Amino acid sequence: MxxxxxxxxxxxxxxxxxxxxxxxxxxxxxxxxxxxxxxxxxxxxxxxxxxxxxxxxxxxxxxxxxxxxxxxxxxxxxxxxxxARRSARELAELAEVRALLEVPVMLSLARAVAPERWARLRPFAEATAAAAAKGDRAAYLESDRTFHQSVLSLAGNQQLVVVADELHRRAQWPLACGRAVRTADLVADAAEHMALLDALAARELDVVESLVREHFTSGA
Missing domain, CATH: 1.10.10.10 (Winged helix-like DNA-binding domain superfamily/Winged helix DNA-binding domain)
Known part of the structure; x- marks a missing residue:
């Protein structure tokens, strides 16, 4: 070629x-x-x-x-x-690795972080929602990474944030062949951010784990 x-x-x-x-x-x-x-x-x-x-x-x-x-x-x-061509299998493998890394961290944060601290991260979730509503995938993916960084940074482990962000980038692009992303998909993914913050603040561990796994599977 x-x-x-x-x-x-x-x-x-x-x-x-x-x-x-x-x-x-x-x-x-x-x-x-x-x-x-x-x-x-x-x-x-x-x-x-x-x-x-x-x-x-x-x-x-x-x-x-x-x-x-x-x-x-x-x-x-x-x-x-x-x-690079990113196959559906590669994306699934990345989602699995991200879940193995981030789910335990999210559950630990849910137990340890005071509810009012999660409220401070709502502007990051709102930024993803605003980008999604416009159908601006580039802005959405950037704000999505910022949201995840802001959550994981509460663990106090900078290497965790760096490694998780690299995996996040790999999962974002290039898309699997034939895969299309609609504005409705972005809006749905963005809504999961706010739901995750609510679950973290309420220390609903089962909901936190479910939301994180689903979010990765959706490709966000």
Missing amino acids: EPRDPSAVPVARQSPRRHSVRGQILDALRDALVGGELTPGEVYSAPALADRFGVSPTPVREAMQQLAGEGAVEVVPNRGFRV
Whole structure:
């Protein structure tokens, strides 16, 4: 398969959110992956993408190498980077691993954290709901990760947050082939955030475990 012409990929319209050129390119590429503008199975060359962005190939290669480390793309020697195909089985395996990691933590937090502290996290849940209502998948996935980070950070283990966030990224994109995400799906996932906070505050352990497992299975 030949490297795809990036002129057909509107990734350059993304607004920079970081100070470094590499960070800007990384953000734009991530948004393009989330939005489906970089197609699973297609090969993209760093020089051609660099021309599209108006930068040198170096920051594009650096950003792509990071994405390769996250499992989003694969290095194709002398050609560029192929967007990884995520199968339904891989997504199911990621959901299982995330549940093994996060369910015990959530149950422990439900027992230990005062109810009023959960109320402080409601703005994060509300942000996911707002993005979902707009059908903005990129904004939703970013706010979804922020919500999970804010909850897990209460455990006081930064390495846990880092590992869980990497798994979360891998589960978010690229989507399994043929899988579509509707606004209604996002809205339903976002509603689970608020329900989870309510269950955590009420220390309803069975509900907490059920919600977390279902949330991962839904792909959020």
